[in-house]
Amino acid sequence: GAGVSQSPRYKVAKRGQDVALRCDPISGHVSLFWYQQALGQGPEFLTYFQNEAQLDKSGLPSDRFFAERPEGSVSTLKIQRTQQEDSAVYLCASSLATYEQYFGPGTRLTVT
Amino acid sequence: QKEVEQNSGPLSVPEGAIASLNCTYSDRGSQSFFWYRQYSGKSPELIMFIYSNGDKEDGRFTAQLNKASQYVSLLIRDSQPSDSATYLCAVADSWGKLQFGAGTQVVVTP
Numbered sequence: 001g002a003g004v005s006q007s008p009r010y011k012v013a014k015r016g017q018d019v020a021l022r023c024d025p026i027s028g029h030v031s032l033f034w035y036q037q038a039l040g041q042g043p044e045f046l047t048y049f050q051n052e053a054q055l056d057k058s059g060l061p062s063d064r065f066f067a068e069r070p071e072g073s074v075s076t077l078k079i080q081r082t083q084q085e086d087s088a089v090y091l092c093a094s095s096l097a098t099y100e101q102y103f104g105p106g107t108r109l110t111v112t
Numbered sequence: 113q114k115e116v117e118q119n120s121g122p123l124s125v126p127e128g129a130i131a132s133l134n135c136t137y138s139d140r141g142s143q144s145f146f147w148y149r150q151y152s153g154k155s156p157e158l159i160m161f162i163y164s165n166g167d168k169e170d171g172r173f174t175a176q177l178n179k180a181s182q183y184v185s186l187l188i189r190d191s192q193p194s195d196s197a198t199y200l201c202a203v204a205d206s207w208g209k210l211q212f213g214a215g216t217q218v219v220v221t222p
Contacts, residue, residue: 031208033208033209033210035210040201040214041214041215042200042212042213042214042215043156043200043210043212044114044212045209045210045211048207048208048209055207056191056207056209083135089155091155091156095208097208099144099161099163099204099208100146100158100161101141101146101158101208103148103152103155103156103157103158103159104155105155106155
């Protein structure tokens with residue numbers, strides 16, 4: 001079946017621009033996670049949804065980062081006033097229950 | 113101190129040999145343990161998960177968990193060049209939030 005999809009796959013933003021990254025989870029998966037991966041590092045947790053409820057946003061680096069999942073399916077990660085340190089790969093993962101997470105292809109964000 | 117530790121490698125393994133990857137974690141409350149494979153420029157791919165102490169085998173892969181020692185390992189038997197990748201160890205809390213190690217790069221040489 002279809003896996004997790006993310007769009008855009010690549011995004012170049014000028015410093016100060018706002019960006020929106022989309023995640024379409026596997027159909028029926030109630031849990032959705034966002035991670036940020038810097039080059040040469042493992043993914044770092046950003047935030048977690050169970051259906052439409054955001055249960056943990058402790059990993060969001062600043063109040064410029066905002067995530068939503070209004071209908072419990074598609075999720076959007078928004079970054080306002082992008083900075084160079086925001087350059088990374090943003091990964092979305094979904095799971096049916098709590099544990100086994102399946103990742104999308106990621107969005108590579110470059111802030112110039 | 114990172115909560116999930118892995119040797120960064122690279123781990124060079126001759127084709128056909130066994131690759132052994134290790135991971136330690138600090139949170140005794142961790143519930144479940146995962147190994148992901150990540151090819152360069154790609155996203156992590158789940159290859160193994162283990163929840164109970166002991167061994168779990170799936171094809172050429174064996175995961176081993178020792179909660180008392182806070183240690184999890186991955187063995188890759190009959191290593192192939194296609195196994196060359198970075199292997200990420202991940203530990204989940206009760207909510208399922210994953211904490212990853214930095215990964216071990218494996219290079220399988222023909």
